[in-house]
Amino acid sequence: MRETTVSIAGFISMMLGLKAEELSKAFQDGGYDLRLNCYPPCPESERVLGIASHVDISGITLLLDCGDTPGLQVLKDGRWVSVKPIADALAVDIGTIIKIMSNGIYKAPLHIAVVHSSKERLSVATFCYPSTNVHIGPAKELIKPGTPALYMTLTMDDYIQRFFDWKRDAIPFIDTLKI
Numbered sequence: 001m002r003e004t005t006v007s008i009a010g011f012i013s014m015m016l017g018l019k020a021e022e023l024s025k026a027f028q029d030g031g032y033d034l035r036l037n038c039y040p041p042c043p044e045s046e047r048v049l050g051i052a053s054h055v056d057i058s059g060i061t062l063l064l065d066c067g068d069t070p071g072l073q074v075l076k077d078g079r080w081v082s083v084k085p086i087a088d089a090l091a092v093d094i095g096t097i098i099k100i101m102s103n104g105i106y107k108a109p110l111h112i113a114v115v116h117s118s119k120e121r122l123s124v125a126t127f128c129y130p131s132t133n134v135h136i137g138p139a140k141e142l143i144k145p146g147t148p149a150l151y152m153t154l155t156m157d158d159y160i161q162r163f164f165d166w167k168r169d170a171i172p173f174i175d176t177l178k179i
């Protein structure tokens with residue numbers, strides 16, 4: 001997982017026009033949270049959600065579908081789009097930390113998990129975080145005259161603390177970190 005995370009962070013960095021190491025090194029000694037999701041079948045599948053709409057607070061999330069039953073949906077242009085499982089492939093979801101580090105260039109999508117009327121679905125979500133000594137903030141190289149930092153820079157501890165202090169009904173979490 002570490003190798004995968006570090007190399008994906010490197011590719012993201014290059015897509016931003018930065019050196020690969022700029023973001024990959026931030027994830028070199030990072031931590032991981034693992035969530036095993038089990039969505040039992042529900043005869044009234046239209047009326048329930050497996051996971052309500054949210055944005056992951058990780059850097060990236062690697063999602064493994066354990067089967068071919070779709071369930072993940074991502075909000076794109078105002079519509080929920082189903083992400084079809086591909087055998088032996090991971091879906092990569094951008095989380096709030098990469099959105100901050102890219103100064104908003106990478107979007108962290110809202111997503112949900114829907115349930116199936118007759119089939120169980122299992123998924124494994126690995127939430128990948130930067131090392132605890134990394135400061136979370138927009139990459140310095142992206143801040144130029146006319147392109148100011150959109151988000152504050154803070155320690156990992158402060159970031160997590162702010163997430164727990166966040167009043168969920170008010171504004172999206174990332175907006176609490178806007179400058």
Ligand SMILES: O=C(O)CCC(=O)C(=O)O
Nearest residue numbers: 035037071072113123125
């Ligand atoms: O099971 C899924 O497809 C989504 C899981 C998810 O979004 C999460 O665990 O944060």
Ligand SMILES: [Fe+2]
Nearest residue numbers: 054055056111
């Ligand atoms: Fe998620």
